[in-house]
Amino acid sequence: MPVAKCNGIDLYYEQMGEGPRLLFFNGSFSTIEAMRPLLGVFSSQCDTLIHDQRGLGKTEIPPGPYSMADYAADANALLDHIGWDSCRVIGISFGGMVAQEFAVTFGSRVEKLALLCTSSGGAGGSSYPMHELRALPADERAALSLRLMDSRFSPEWFADHPNDRIFAEGLAARPHIKPGSDAERGEYEQAEARRFHDVWDRLDAINCPTFIGAGRYDGISPLQNSENLARRISTSQLHVYEGGHAFFGQDPKALPDVLEFLTSP
Helix, strand or coil: CCEEEECCEEEEEEEECCCCEEEEECCCCCCCHHHHHHHHHHHCCCEEEEECCCCCCCCCCCCCCCCHHHHHHHHHHHHHHHCCCCEEEEEECHHHHHHHHHHHHCHHHEEEEEEECCCCCHHHCCCCCHHHHHCCCHHHHHHHHHHHHCCCCCHHHHHHCHHHHHHHHHHHCCCCCCCCCHHHHHHHHHHHHHHCCCCHHHHHHCCCCEEEEEECCCCCCCHHHHHHHHHHCCCEEEEEECCCCCHHHHCCCHHHHHHHHHHCC
């Protein structure tokens, strides 16, 4: 099992595929196992490096609190361990927040940057507060989660869009963390770190080519937040897709666009 001591914790990681070097940052509460289908897409064209972020999956769950700087430093230490001086970087949702923190702190290591369905925090706008969502009763949380994932989601929408219905059913079927477990504590600490994410005033440090992808109906990271990112990062281009927070699985144009950006010279 590939585990490295990075930034003082045992970090579980995997490396797969061939092509340009790509560091992949996962979304909130997501693990390598949960993202295997999407990882297969990227590793088909990239030498893809991914790790279970601190507190999640097979990575150590150290005492909190965690900060966004901690998550970025973990990845920086992993690159040192692997021996990569630089690479392309992609971050999805929470991973996009970490990717921003990584890019403004360790910019010389970032060749290209792809930020999907994410937010800068601060004056650029924040994503929906997951710590508040997690505090809701289970049935209320499930209903709100669907509306946040895509503002169009409703029984009527699902009746006419079976692929979105299957996607929503898959979300509902994901295993839940045992209450009171260390795994639950790790998720809680991640949600708290996410709560204080704010790189808005440092975004001008990003000077590499940057792809910003957004879903038109995203209730977690509203389109306005991506528009703000694009205005703030002078080397960026904004791409808007027909979908919600998971637009890359809803709009067939999205993943080819992201891959073309990441793999082009």
